[in-house]
Amino acid sequence: MNHAEAAVAFNRDENRVDWHDETLWFVRSKRDRAAQTLPEWEQLREAASQIKNHVLSNMHDLLTQFEQNALANGITVHWAADAAEHNAIVHKILVDNGVNRMVKSKSMLTEECHLNPYLTERGIEVIDSDLGERIVQMRNEPPSHIVMPAIHLKRADVGDTFHKHLGTEAGATDPQYLTEAARQHLRDTFLTRRVALTGVNFAIAETGGFVVCTNEGNADMGVHLADVHIACMGFEKIIPRAEHLSVFLRLLARSATGQPITTFSSHFHKPRRGYGRRGDGRRGDGRPGQQMHIVIVDNGRSRQLGRPEFRNSLKCIRCAACLNTCPVYRRSGGHSYHSAIAGPIGSILAPNIDMKQNADLPFASTLCGSCSNVCPVKIDIHEQLYKWRQVLMQEGYGPTAKTVSMRAMAGVLESPRLYRLAGKVGRGVLRFAPVLAENNLNPWYQHRDMPEAPGESFREWYVKRVMSDER
DSSP states (O other), rough: HHHHHHHHHHTOHHHHHHHHHHHHHHHHHHHHHHHHHHHHHHHHHHHHHHHHHHHHHSSSHHHHHHHHHHTOOOOTEEEEEEHHHHHHHHHHHHHHHOEEEEEOOOOOOHTTTTHHHHHHTOOOEEEESSSHHHHHHHHHHSSSSSSSSTTTTHHHHHHHHHHHHHHHOOTOOHHHHHHHHHHHHHHHHHHHHEEEEOSSEEEEEETTTEEEEESSSSHHHHHHHSEEEEEEEEEGGSSSSSGGHHHHHHHHHHHHHSSSOOSSEEEOOOOOOOOOOOOSOBOOOSSOOOOOOEEOOTTHHHHHHTTTTTTGGOOOOOOOOOHHHOHHHHHHHHGGGGGSSSHHHHHHHHHHHHHTTTGGGGGGGOOOSHHHHHHHTOHHHHHHHHHHHHHHHTTTTTOHHHHHHHHHHHHHHOOOHHHHHHHEEEEEEEEOOOOOOTTTOOOOHSOOOOOOOSSSHHHHHHHHHHHHHEE
């Protein structure tokens, strides 16, 4: 089902659409107020954009530097060319450690690679520990938003889900009660899993360390109690130096949810050392230390980096500001985008992974430019969406009906005689046989009122006026 068809299904519930629209706009408004508290906001955006420009131009050197420093810190570094290789690496780490259960914090990269179903098919139980992710996991749904995965659900939906899976009271909607139920449910998961997987928000080439940002502390809970920490990152998450972190951390939370800072910004530099007591009573080496693995994934990013008109999309820091402001996303829902990352930025990234399957997404935009205006790293999102449309049509991935109609329109516009004739036919249809245009076969009419047909064309009106003036 393409975006337009999925959006029609979402739009059948008008009250939910209005609620979804207002909820996302509330978050967008919080972002505006947070940004206005910083007089240097635009300077921060420019600094972030320039740092990312440097990263895109020096990607190889920065990744090599990061690998060397990470290895020196005792981290095992893996490289994955695509999603299949990423999934196989994670699976091998689990098998090598004799583990068939894992706790995972939010990682859009693992959604992109479809890691959960891959591991489930191989007998591995994966529990997502981010509350929103856990809710949609229970419902067997993908996240609908990259920062707020369950934003499409109301409290009653969450209450029903918890009643079904956690045995809470039927009809419960109290946030504190539901949160406590989730906390008790996840606590056992944290205490019993030997492997924890996290995403990566920023990897620092200078130190070989990385930063994971969460609002719930779930990544910390999983990692600190586990014997093995696996961190998965797309290679564009690299930044040159630790001093650059402050620029991005100030932008990230304000752009995402309007917060001054993410509640937990956890820095990981090396595996935890062994602890406990040895046989001779000395502390620190009585139990094996923690393993730390980082999986650096390409999965089409090199291809995107090689496209000059689309490489800026790799600047994205996954704040979702473009989703929250997008009038199409707010009114069509995240699941209508049928890709791991929904909304405007996802509509740029998805065709790079699979041009045929995601050819509809760049057309899910009004090109109003609101996404570009709020982007904290100044990605020209709406311009890239427009360019993708041109590329997709030239490559033959446009809808057949649109391709045929555009060719017909080009023929009409190239011929003044045909143009005048088409105008007369169109005005005649609207005036004398409106049913030919006002029917459900016309997608334009399904959501709009057809305009009243003028009695004459602009050219006819202009010619009459000139002739009248000459007399």
